[in-house]
Structure formats: structure tokens, C-alpha cells
Amino acid sequence: MNKWIRGTNATVLSLAVIGIFIVLTIFLSSVKGLQVDLTQNKKFTLSDQTTQTLQALDKDVHIISLTSDQTDPYIKRQVIDLVQEYKKRNGKITFDEYDIIKQPAIAKQYETDPSGTLVVESGTQKKTIYYYDMFLPGQQQGQYKFSGEEKLTQALVNLNSKEKSKVYFLSGHNEIPLSSMNMWKSGLEGENYEVKDLNLLREGKIPDDASMLFIIGPESDVSDKEAELIKTYLNGKGKLYLALGFNKDMATNWKNIDAIMAAYGIKDQHAVAIEPKQSMLYDPLTIIPEYGNHNITSKLQQYNLLTMMTLAVSLNADQPVADFPVTSILKTTEQAYGETDLKTLANSSRSVKDANDVKGPLNLGYVVEDKDKKPKAVVLGGSTLFDDRVIAQQGNRDFALNTVGWLQEQQNQVTIRPREGDAIQTAMLTAGQGNMIFYGTVLVFPFLFLIAGGVVWWRRRKG
Structure with a gap:
């Protein structure tokens, strides 16, 4: 009983x-909304800035993930999980996933990348985020930083912005064409800029709606009449983004470009920066500048993201103009020097330091403000970092977008610290070790539990 x-x-x-x-x-x-994040890096905990953005979101937003067989499944999982967290917190967000190989008709509607693309759209507005832009290299080998939350929240913030600024890229002087800067152009369009090409010979003037004029990589000088149009534009509310190209005859043939810079107290030293330090990853003509203390570069320094420049021209601002204070944002090491024999450099790509060269450290980039401390110009000694073949490396794209954001006085920039992530740990096992783990977990351990359970049952039965 x-x-x-x-x-x-x-x-x-x-x-x-x-x-x-x-x-x-x-x-x-x-x-609803109750969850506890027990992950090591708090991968499912959204920042206060994101939470506030989602609470303020009052329009329907459609997020689309476009991937292929080239998309890393581990990376894809993190992006998808992040979007699902956004979707949970606001019912106006819908989410769909597509394979660009299996569903090419959908892929043609967007600018996709085989490694993965995230599209955020609402009505006629659309923002594109590439998977590789969300993952930054970590401090140690194999580690990474996931900045997906910052990118996605910034896209949502931009969707709420109704104004589009028109920016014009000058052409006609062997500048880098817009067709070779698609990634930068796409990034600018994602930040609510309308990007257009401008040939002054054809148009005859800088449009009245131009909020910014870009001159990227000119290899020849602008004409006297073009220079007058540019100066007139800049004497008003116009803003300039100038990134020099390379020409072995720049010392004698760039009088108008030099005059435009001189109006802000910046001098082209007609010397190409050379970094004697040898590396297997880059040659002496490729410079990894040190950052100056400025809002443009502070995040890049914090995340240890480098900017790369090739054939960068040395600049100087030792005779400042009172109404236009300048700040150096890119500088070489003291070991670098400026090669002034440009013809020999152009013919042989080799340089030997001599007494005629400019001593380091060299300035490779300045930002200019007006007398009211408002952004007026960005002047860089090099432009190769904007090319599609280079801009995806390290911090080039972020630097490019940061400089434009500063110049345009963007006030809605999102700053969310990327999450640290460890590399996937892979255990190298032999076939015998694999079989031992399999039989041990599937057969041996369950059998031992059965025996232990049987012994306990038998002893209790006996009394």
C-alpha cells in the first residue's frame, strides 16, 4: 500500500x-517584448538609439535580404537575426529573403552583391547595405566587429529624411568617372544625395541647386573660364570636395587648380608622398596616413580602420587665410618624403630620396571652415581610394562618406559601437576521433545512463 x-x-x-x-x-x-539576452556578446540587445528610432518609425518599411551561394552562412545568420529583432519591435517592418541565383527577376530590381545585400525601402525611397560593409576586422586575427545595427538604424533614419541634396561631379579633365565609383555613389545615394555628372563645357554653369561640387582625380587643369565659374560658386554658399589626381607636369600646368586651393591657404607642393617602409601588402607609393584629431576620423581611429592612398600629392597650409581656418586630417610619418622628380617617378615608378625632396611628415588632407566655423571644403592629395577596386578596403568607404557628411553638416548621423565577435572555432579531427565522439555520445553515454537508472530501480525494488 x-x-x-x-x-x-x-x-x-x-x-x-x-x-x-x-x-x-x-x-x-x-x-510581448520580454526576452533575456544570455549570449556572450549581447548580440540580440539593441542600443537605445535603435530602440528610439524604431519607436518613432511610423511608415511601412520593407527589408529584403538578397544572397547567393557565395554568401557566408555564418554572416548571413547574424544579419537575418538582427533584422528579425527589428521586426519584433515594430509591426510596420516586413522582411523577405531571396536567392539572387534562383530568383534573378527580383535581383535585377536592385544593386546586388553575391556576398549578400540588404535593401531597406519605403515607398519610393530605397537604401542599400552590403553585407561586407557590416563586418569589420577585429584587433586579433580571426576576430571581427559587426556594425550591422549602426548601418541598418542609419538607413531607417535616412528614410525619415525628406530632403535630397544634389551634388555634382565635375568631368572633362580626366577625372575618375562616376562609372568607376559606383560604390561611393551608391553610398551617397543611400545618405539622401542625388548624384549627377557635370561638364561645364556643355552646361555653361554650376547649377543653382548644387549643394556641393566634387572634383575627383583630375589629371589636367580646369580652364580659365571654368575656374571663374568655380570661384563664383564658392564665393557664395557653394562647397568644394577636391581630391587631386596625378600629372607629371602638375608643377607647371595646374595653375587654376592651385589657385582654387590657394584661396583657402592650401598649397600643392607638387610632390608625391613616398613611404620608405617596405611591406609585403603594399608598395612605397601606397600611403597609410595617420589621422588628425577630427570628427571625420575619430570613429575610424576608434575602430582601427585605416585609409589607403596611392600617388598622393603632398599639401601644405603654412600661410593660412584668416577667413578660412584649415585642419589637417591626414598625415604621413616623419620617415616619409615628397618626391619632386615627377617625370622620373612616372617613367620608372621608382624614387630615391635627395636634397630636392620635401621632408616628412607630409600633409595629405585638409578640411576648411569659413569665418562662421561652417564646413566649406575638403581637399585631399589623392583620389585613388574612391575607385571601386580600392574603396572597399579597410576604412576607405567610411572615410569617404564621413568627409561628405561633415561637409554637408549632417546632424542625423548614427553612432553605435560595433559588437565584438570571435572567429568561428574549427576543431581538426581525424576520422577515428570523429567516430569515437559519435559512438560515445550516441551509444556509450546513453547506455551508461540506462545502466545507472536500472541499478537504482533494482535497489529500490529490493527495498
Whole structure:
């Protein structure tokens, strides 16, 4: 009789515990927004800035993930998980996934990358985020930083911005064409800029709606009449983004470009920066500048993202203009020097330091403000970093977008610290070790538990 009572009590207690778990599970599932992030890097915890953005979102937003067989499944999982967290917190967000190989008709509607693309659209507005832009290299080999939240939240913030600024890229002087800067152009369009090409010979003037004029990589000088149009534009509210190209005759043939810079107290030293330090990853003509203390570069320094420049021209601002204070944002090391024999450099790509060269450290980039401390110009000694073949490396794209954002006085920039992530740990096992783990977990350990359970049952039965 006692055994029957004990058995009944055990059964009732077991059913009660199971019932409690069922009721608790139903209750927790019914409570919206309740979750506890137990992951090591808090990968499912959104920042306050993101939470506020989602709370303020009052329009329907469609997020689309476009991937292929070239998309890393681990990277894809993190991006998808992030979007799902956004979707949970605002019912106006819908989310769809497509394979660009299996569904090419959908892929043609967007600018996709085989490694993965995220499209955020609302009505006629559309923002494109590439998967590789969300992952930054970490401090140690194999580690990474995931900045997907910052990119996605910035896209949502930009969707709420109704104004589009028109910016014009000058052409006609062997500048880098817009067709070779698609990634930068796409990034600018994602930041609510309308990007257009401008040939002054054809148009005859700088359009009245131009909020910014870009001159990227000119290899020849602008004409006297073009220079007058540019100066007139800049004497008003116009803003300039100038990134020099390379010409072996720049010392004698760039009088108008030099005059435009001189109006802000910046001098082209007609010397190409050379970094004697040898590296297997880049040649002496490729410079990894040090950052100056400025809002443009502060995040790049914080995340240890480098900017790369090739055939960069040395600049100087030792005779400042009172109305236009300048700040250096890119500088070489003291070991670098400026090669002034440009013809020899152009013919042989080699340089030997001599007494005629400019001593380091060299300035490779300045920002200019007006007398009211408002952004007026960005002047860089090099332009190769904007090319599609280079801009994806390290911090080039972020630097390019940061400089434009500063010049345009963007006030809605999102700053969210990237999450640290460890590399996937791979265990190298032999076939024998793999079989041992399989049989141990599938057969041996369950069998041992059965034996232990049988022994306990037998001893209790015996009394």
C-alpha cells in the first residue's frame, strides 16, 4: 500500500511540474517584448538609439535580404537575426529573403552583391547595405566587429529624411568617372544625395541647386573660364570636395587648380608622398596616413580602420587665410618624403630620396571652415581610394562618406559601437576521433545512463 501511495505521489508531482512548465511557457510567450539576452556578446540587445528610432518609425518599411551561394552562412545568420529583432519591435517592418541565383527577376530590381545585400525601402525611397560593409576586422586575427545595427538604424533614419541634396561631379579633365565609383555613389545615394555628372563645357554653369561640387582625380587643369565659374560658386554658399589626381607636369600646368586651393591657404607642393617602409601588402607609393584629431576620423581611429592612398600629392597650409581656418586630417610619418622628380617617378615608378625632396611628415588632407566655423571644403592629395577596386578596403568607404557628411553638416548621423565577435572555432579531427565522439555520445553515454537508472530501480525494488 505504501509503495502504491509513493508511486502515485511521484506521478502526481511529475505531472504538476510538467503542468507548471507548460503554463509558464504559455505565459512567457504571450508577453510581448520580454526576452533575456544570455549570449556572450549581447548580440540580440539593441542600443537605445535603435530602440528610439524604431519607436518613432511610423511608415511601412520593407527589408529584403538578397544572397547567393557565395554568401557566408555564418554572416548571413547574424544579419537575418538582427533584422528579425527589428521586426519584433515594430509591426510596420516586413522582411523577405531571396536567392539572387534562383530568383534573378527580383535581383535585377536592385544593386546586388553575391556576398549578400540588404535593401531597406519605403515607398519610393530605397537604401542599400552590403553585407561586407557590416563586418569589420577585429584587433586579433580571426576576430571581427559587426556594425550591422549602426548601418541598418542609419538607413531607417535616412528614410525619415525628406530632403535630397544634389551634388555634382565635375568631368572633362580626366577625372575618375562616376562609372568607376559606383560604390561611393551608391553610398551617397543611400545618405539622401542625388548624384549627377557635370561638364561645364556643355552646361555653361554650376547649377543653382548644387549643394556641393566634387572634383575627383583630375589629371589636367580646369580652364580659365571654368575656374571663374568655380570661384563664383564658392564665393557664395557653394562647397568644394577636391581630391587631386596625378600629372607629371602638375608643377607647371595646374595653375587654376592651385589657385582654387590657394584661396583657402592650401598649397600643392607638387610632390608625391613616398613611404620608405617596405611591406609585403603594399608598395612605397601606397600611403597609410595617420589621422588628425577630427570628427571625420575619430570613429575610424576608434575602430582601427585605416585609409589607403596611392600617388598622393603632398599639401601644405603654412600661410593660412584668416577667413578660412584649415585642419589637417591626414598625415604621413616623419620617415616619409615628397618626391619632386615627377617625370622620373612616372617613367620608372621608382624614387630615391635627395636634397630636392620635401621632408616628412607630409600633409595629405585638409578640411576648411569659413569665418562662421561652417564646413566649406575638403581637399585631399589623392583620389585613388574612391575607385571601386580600392574603396572597399579597410576604412576607405567610411572615410569617404564621413568627409561628405561633415561637409554637408549632417546632424542625423548614427553612432553605435560595433559588437565584438570571435572567429568561428574549427576543431581538426581525424576520422577515428570523429567516430569515437559519435559512438560515445550516441551509444556509450546513453547506455551508461540506462545502466545507472536500472541499478537504482533494482535497489529500490529490493527495498
